[in-house]
Each structure stands twice: as C-alpha cells, then as structure tokens.
Amino acid sequence: MIASGEALVEVRGLAKHFPITSGIILQRKVGAVKAVDGVSFEVRRGETLGIVGETGCGKSTTARLMVRLLEPSAGTIHFDGEDITKRSGARLKELRREMQMIFQDPYSSLNPRKPVGSIIAEPFAIHGLLKSEGERKKRVQELMDRVGLHPEHYNRYPHEFSGGQRQRIGVARAIALEPKLLVADEPVSALDVSIQAQVLNLLRGLQRDLGLTLVFIAHDLSVVRHMCDRVAVMYLGKIAELARSDDLYTFPRHPYTGALLSAVPVPDPIGGRRERQLLSGDVPSPANPPQACRFHTRCPKAQELCSEEEPPLETKGTRSLAACHFPLSAEEVRLRLPLALTGADGGARAAGE
Amino acid sequence: MSFGGALLRVEDLRVQFVTDDGVVHAVDGISYGVRQGKTLGIVGESGSGKTVASLTTMGLTRGRSTRVSGAIMFEGQDLLRASGEELRRIRGDQIAMIFQDPLSSLHPYYKVGWQLIEVMRAHRDISKAAAHDRAVELLELVGIPDPQRRVSQYPHEFSGGMRQRAMIAMALANEPKLLIADEPTTALDVTVQAQILALIKDLQQRLRMAVIIITHDLGVVAEIADEIAVMYAGRIVEHASTEEIFRAPQHPYTWGLLKSIPRLDIPRGEELIPIAGRPPSLINRPSGCHFHPRCPYAQPAHSRTDPRLEPVPDQPGHEVACLLAPAVRTRIWGDLQAGRAPAAARELAQTVPAGRGSERPPVVKEGGP
Numbered sequence: 001m002i003a004s005g006e007a008l009v010e011v012r013g014l015a016k017h018f019p020i021t022s023g024i025i026l027q028r029k030v031g032a033v034k035a036v037d038g039v040s041f042e043v044r045r046g047e048t049l050g051i052v053g054e055t056g057c058g059k060s061t062t063a064r065l066m067v068r069l070l071e072p073s074a075g076t077i078h079f080d081g082e083d084i085t086k087r088s089g090a091r092l093k094e095l096r097r098e099m100q101m102i103f104q105d106p107y108s109s110l111n112p113r114k115p116v117g118s119i120i121a122e123p124f125a126i127h128g129l130l131k132s133e134g135e136r137k138k139r140v141q142e143l144m145d146r147v148g149l150h151p152e153h154y155n156r157y158p159h160e161f162s163g164g165q166r167q168r169i170g171v172a173r174a175i176a177l178e179p180k181l182l183v184a185d186e187p188v189s190a191l192d193v194s195i196q197a198q199v200l201n202l203l204r205g206l207q208r209d210l211g212l213t214l215v216f217i218a219h220d221l222s223v224v225r226h227m228c229d230r231v232a233v234m235y236l237g238k239i240a241e242l243a244r245s246d247d248l249y250t251f252p253r254h255p256y257t258g259a260l261l262s263a264v265p266v267p268d269p270i271g272g273r274r275e276r277q278l279l280s281g282d283v284p285s286p287a288n289p290p291q292a293c294r295f296h297t298r299c300p301k302a303q304e305l306c307s308e309e310e311p312p313l314e315t316k317g318t319r320s321l322a323a324c325h326f327p328l329s330a331e332e333v334r335l336r337l338p339l340a341l342t343g344a345d346g347g348a349r350a351a352g353e
Numbered sequence: 354m355s356f357g358g359a360l361l362r363v364e365d366l367r368v369q370f371v372t373d374d375g376v377v378h379a380v381d382g383i384s385y386g387v388r389q390g391k392t393l394g395i396v397g398e399s400g401s402g403k404t405v406a407s408l409t410t411m412g413l414t415r416g417r418s419t420r421v422s423g424a425i426m427f428e429g430q431d432l433l434r435a436s437g438e439e440l441r442r443i444r445g446d447q448i449a450m451i452f453q454d455p456l457s458s459l460h461p462y463y464k465v466g467w468q469l470i471e472v473m474r475a476h477r478d479i480s481k482a483a484a485h486d487r488a489v490e491l492l493e494l495v496g497i498p499d500p501q502r503r504v505s506q507y508p509h510e511f512s513g514g515m516r517q518r519a520m521i522a523m524a525l526a527n528e529p530k531l532l533i534a535d536e537p538t539t540a541l542d543v544t545v546q547a548q549i550l551a552l553i554k555d556l557q558q559r560l561r562m563a564v565i566i567i568t569h570d571l572g573v574v575a576e577i578a579d580e581i582a583v584m585y586a587g588r589i590v591e592h593a594s595t596e597e598i599f600r601a602p603q604h605p606y607t608w609g610l611l612k613s614i615p616r617l618d619i620p621r622g623e624e625l626i627p628i629a630g631r632p633p634s635l636i637n638r639p640s641g642c643h644f645h646p647r648c649p650y651a652q653p654a655h656s657r658t659d660p661r662l663e664p665v666p667d668q669p670g671h672e673v674a675c676l677l678a679p680a681v682r683t684r685i686w687g688d689l690q691a692g693r694a695p696a697a698a699r700e701l702a703q704t705v706p707a708g709r710g711s712e713r714p715p716v717v718k719e720g721g722p
Contacts, residue, residue, distance in 0.1 A: 054542035054543070054544065054545075055513070055542050192398040192399055192569070192631075192632065193398060193569050193570075193610060193613065194398055194609060194613055194627065194628035194631075194632070195628075195631060196613070196614070196627075197613035197614070197625035197627035197628070198627040200615070200625060201624070201625055201627060219542065219543065220543075221543065221617065222614065222615040222616055222617050223615050225615065225617065225621055226615030226625065227615075245621065249617065249621070259544060261617070262547070263543045263544045263546065263547035264543055264572065264617055265547075265550070265570065265572030265573050265575060265576045266572055266575065266576075266616065266617055266618050267571035267599065267611065267614070267618075268575055268599055268616075268618050269576075269596050269599050270596065270599075270600075276547055276551065278547055278551060279544045279547075280548075281498065282512045282513075282514050282515065282545065283512075
C-alpha cells in the first residue's frame, strides 16, 4: 500500500446493491443485484487507472460511485484526502468541479436542443463562473480548439457533428472546469475504428498537458493496455486482479485475466493464432453470484477450496495483486497469452521480480 | 481475381438507394467469390457497404427505391433475377445469415424452440415432433447447456451469448451451404466472442460450409478468414489472402486500419496513427479516389483519377485500388512498420514519381452527382 498523499482517490470496501422488488404498489424487496460488492483501490495522482471487465462486472457502477452519481450501499471514498462518501448539497456541487465524467454514448449524452457553445459552457453556468458573455465564449472557443473542434462551429447543434466530434464535445465539457479527476466510461466503444485512435490520442495528450488523473473504463483489453498505467480487472462486482499494465499483460496472475487475454483476437494471422483457452458458459447473474471465489464456476484451475473460501486480493509472489488461491504459473501464462505479449522470456522476467 | 469454382460469385454488384436527399451509392461495383469450406472476411467501417452487399445476396434490399445491378451467382443461378418465391426457398435453407444484434433478430413473442422448428418446417417435410427433437439437438450442438429446458424458453430468458448461439443454431438448422455472418460477435464480450468464433470454425469444418464474415475487427478476420476484402465507401479497395493483407498490405486505408488500433502484439506506448477525417457521405462521394481526402499520401492527381482494383505485381491473388506506384507503396509500408509517422513516409511518396501500378489505363470519371 502507498502513502495516502500519493492517492487522489482512495476507495475502501465500496459496494452498490440494487434492490430487486416485487409487486406494484407494495414493493417488497426480494433480492439484490450486487453490482459492486466490496472493492478497494486507489487512484494515484497523474496516473491512468484502467478498469476492465465484461458486461455486468460492475465497472461502470464503480465509476459512477466514485464521482458520486450513485449512492454507495457500503464503503468509503476519499478524494484528495477528504471523505466524500456522505457529501451532499452545496458541498457535493463543489466537489463536482474537481471530478468530471465522459460518457460512452456521444449521442445521448449531449442535449440535442442546445448549440455546442452552450453545452460546453454549461459547467460555467452551473458553477457561476465567467459571468460575462464575451469571456465565456472566448473560453469555450479555446476549449473547442484544444479538443480539435473548429471554434467557429460554436453555434452548431450536436446533430451536425459526427460521432467522433461529439465525443470531443463531451471531452471539452468535461475539462472545462479543469478538474483533477476525469472518469471516462467506454469513451471510444461507440466509435468507428478509424475514429477511435483520434479520441484516444486526444485523451492522452490532455492528460499529459493538463496533469489530469484519469480513470479509464473499457471492455477492450487492447485499448486499456494502450492507455493505462495500472489496471483493475473486475469480475462480478469484485476486483480479480490489480496490477501495473506491463505486469498484467505479460504475467497475469488471476486465471480470469489469463482467459480474457487469451480470448482477444490478435490481428496477426501467423503469430496471433494459437490454442485458445476458452471459458465455458456465461458470466453468472450478479443477483445470485457463486459462493466464495466468484470465478470458481468457470475457472479451469478451480479446486474444492475455491468454492469454500473467498480469496483475498493480495500479492502472489510478484508485485501484482490477485484474488486467487491458485494463481497462474509461468508455464500456464506462456500457454495462454499471444506470443507477442510474453516474448521470448517475458513471463519469466516478470515472475522473477 | 478468378472466382472459378466458387459457390457464390458476386459480379460487379451495385446497390443504390434513392432517397429524398439524393442517391446513396451503398455498393458500387464490387466482385468477390467464396468457395465451399472457405471463409471470406469483409472488413470495413459503418457505411462502407459491407452489410448492404450481404443483405442484397439474401434478397433483403429489394424495394421500389432500390436500384440493383450486376449478378450474384449461387450454384448457377443469378439471385438478383430470382423470383421472391425462389429466393424464399433458398434463404434459410441453402444460404443462412447471422445478424449482429441477436435480441432484435429473434422474435420476442415466440419460444426459441418454436422459432427453430419454423425454420425447419418451412423448408423440409418434417413432423413437429421430429423437428422438436432436432431443435434440441441443434441447441446442444451450439453449446447451450440444458437444451431440453432451454428449447421451451423465450429469447429474453437467454443471455446475449446464448441468443447468438440460438441464432447460429437457427442458421444451421437446414445445413446451409453458405453462412453469412454480419458482425456476429460485435455485441458480445471477448470471452464469449472467442467461444462463438471457435464454434463457427468448428461447424464450418464439420459441415464444409462456405462462410462470409463481415466485421470491422481486424483481429476477428485474422483469426477466422482465409481471404479478406477491405471495403471503403461502397468499393473493395484491397483483396488478398489473410496472410498477405497482414504481411504486405497495399492500400493506405488498410495501413490506416492496421496502425490506428491498439494491439496486444505491438510494444506498449507506441503512438497510434489515426486516420484523419471521417468516412465520406455515400451521396456526395469525393471525386477521384474516394479515399483521397483522408489519405496522407494523396497527390493532386488522385482527386481526378478513379483507381480500379488491379493485381499487385508479383503477388498473385492480391488486388488493390490505389494510384500510388507499387514501389512507393512497398517503401511507405516498410517505413510505417519501422515506426515512422505518415508525414515522413509522405515526403518519400512525393520524391518518387506517381505511377499507376499497371499498364491498364485507369478510368477517369467525375465524382458523385
């Protein structure tokens, strides 16, 4: 664990349970979807932390909890050294200046009835900044220029822009107040492949220039590897593995990470094709997750212990944290990963550290 | 490229939609073929015409505002000229299709088993009981656990991966000769995607099907296809064996696709090189080479000359529609592979006089209406 001065955000035991109700007028609670069920991690200043996982693993919920768009059921969130778990009213609004979000869908996250200029200026209006019209317009046009939009398109409406450009509008709005933390929830998954790189490069450039701390949520493992310094792999509301990018992609410790990496199709017909490790079945329902280790029902290495005792998230011989009783060995990693990732002795190198 | 012996042969297919805003040139003179037991990958972005071409093969774009020309030969019969009744007999029987979104492609009101039985009884003289047994078998074949119970459930009771499996089961019900899969794994998670691709590959080998897989994901085609056609703005801009496309791609758009995606097999931290601009409108297409506004290597002449798909010298079976000289292309790709940015490679392109790559004169024509 690191000193808290280094961490911008510190999350401890965070959980979100959505109730399942039955009945129309008298709604009885009959169960709960445990979307996020006790996750702990910190986001360090200036880094990009990736959260990766499949549909329903709780990565978006985690993001929304962090920026207080959702109320946590349990756990604490510290931002810049202060407990923000229970903040409300004016103090919460104050907080919003420091943390902003970029959403997945560039179509539904922009108001279609407002011109781009006022969409980007909205944060100023909300927080009562830059009151004069001229000042505000100047700042908005600077922002538009910064994210690669033509400042003269100030009066255009969202429908006049392509998907990639709309995502740039969302980015401009998010950086308008110069937040400390930017949370990007699947920012490129709705974009065409040739456009994705434009937005990814923009985010990287902004982070470098503005010293932003970025939380980057995606299901695409290649994109996450490209963007992130550290990565948290989530499965069914829990963190399965938390590691530096270089370590995670060369020497994954959790069998689920290994399976994910093994499943990524590599655009190289010669070096990429290899025997895959296929997981069977689907992700179980988060309303009724498996006991103990949640991955044991699909895990190729599962033993009796895995269904009896939940493994804590801890180091397993290397500096990576993994929640697993039986982490992958160097030999198993070599068999699962694309050749290009492990290289000649990449796995062994990471293992030695 | 010769398509002799192909099960399906598409020849100079054009599909246009007449709309209030103008004529959409969705597919603009494409030709390809696929043989029994082989897989053709069609790669392109949204709006490249890749889906329209396949829907036309199935006769699903017919309508008053659609103009179609060319030929789609399937076992000696031109599907473009087949009657509605003839098409209905082929569709779902000889040729089957898997769609991208399994939820909107299954009928929400009918049980999965019922929908499977309907496919079989529409084409075969088979009793309901026998069809039901076969439906259970099919669900088992595509790896759905507990098929006895699942067969009498509704689509909403299935997960995304299972719905896609059910779609595949439905497509395979009559053992088609040709399977068209349109973005079959785009809506799915990566572990499920791997399962579905493995399933398609396995079934193809067992049933000797021809497969056309349509996708924007180069990783998916690298995995599954024998040859690849890259589409841009309604045309095929490059066509080669999968190995060649990845070893020695010829078209700047293909380079753009390969260099703009983060990949697990390149060193971390390597800059992505985005393709500038965005896909063109298919109503007002750019003049000359449709890719020239986004091409870092385009020269003034490229906005006037329309390139055609021509063989690449010394690479049998490899075709490209590009106005750069073959030698220049080879050097630019070498430069890009060495990690140099397009700007540096572009200067190189300008030092070598632009050639046309072949003795055949290019077609000169004005851009869209």
